[in-house]
Amino acid sequence: MGVFSAESGHEQVVFCHDKPTGLRAIIAIYSTALGPGLGGTRFYPYVSEAEALHDALELSRAMAYKNALASLDHGGGKAVIWGDPERDKSEPLLRAYGRFVESLGGRYYTACDVGTYVHDMDVVARETRFVTGRSAANGGAGDSSVLTAYGVFQGMRAAAEHLWGTTSLAGRAVGIAGLGKVGKHLTKHLLDDGATVVATDVSERALAWARETHPQVTLVSDADTLIREPIDVYAPCAMGGALDDDTVPALRAKVVAGAANNQLAHPGIEKLLAERGVLYTPDYVVNSGGVIQVADEIHGFNFERAKLRAAGIYDTTRQILHLAAADGVPPAVAADRLAERRMAEVGRLRGILLPGR
């Protein structure tokens, strides 16, 4: 994929430009079968427009699958702003972007992603109603990493039950690559459950946090070292592509469950993991706590309600692992099938006419 074509399957792709602010954005809607597209805005210094388009297309498609399995009434959408967030982000630029989101009339709801933050969504919200991930002070869901980490932990519990017959991670060693917003919360869940944590990060500040807050966490130099440690579970919580032709053969963990998006470097890695006897919990399933958190904002944010829904990630992961075992396919394939089924079966109901809607 990468080119907007019949093969890519996207419903709508909108290019937005505002010369005075320098805004160049692409909003991609993969599917609205289940409802308005929902997905964040990535602000990133892409090397070319083609690269920005490719990212928007890939990410919006992934959101459709994520939202479908998170049981949300949302389709998949995502936006990218082509620029350097440190240099180019400004109030007028974000507000210009908000006006383009508004112009879609609710076919797409935006949220935070790499390079955009809660306070940016507060600015975007001054121009559009179709925004989530705002600050709590503005009626928003706040930092989505809270329920993302909670959801990853639920997915990990389901994998532990599938493999070891217990939902507890007590006594297991979990390797976390990336002690950022999600990795920090996940560390706490695991330690509270009685697991031991081995972790790594490229940021000295993140490592200092671990030393000060959780001195019992073992820190290692990098992700390559981490995967060779005697860990039971590997949790990629940094960038995408953590599982590739070099890392999978070196992996000692029997379970992979982490927050990072697009963990499989290319198609076929899911098979390699299965051949090596590694139980991979699909990234977009276990990391959907964040989108569940921000989707709740549309109905007036209620943390307990959102947390209850995120707890469902345990059941969904369990269902996918059972389905994969029954069908003799990797969990990533079982997840895709389940998501496509919900999009088709629930999406079809729009064919029953409700006058006035």
Ligand SMILES: NC(=O)c1ccc[n+]([C@@H]2O[C@H](COP(=O)([O-])OP(=O)(O)OC[C@H]3O[C@@H](n4cnc5c(N)ncnc54)[C@H](O)[C@@H]3O)[C@@H](O)[C@H]2O)c1
């Ligand atoms: N925050 C959410 O709600 C959410 C939701 C779904 C998916 N995700 C995904 O989860 C991942 C983590 O998100 P986050 O919000 O914690 O991001 P973050 O930017 O707060 O944290 C990422 C951490 O990874 C570290 N890192 C970067 N490269 C690394 C490397 N090579 N080795 C080790 N550490 C490295 C960074 O220093 C940082 O501390 C991202 O891939 C994100 O797309 C996040």
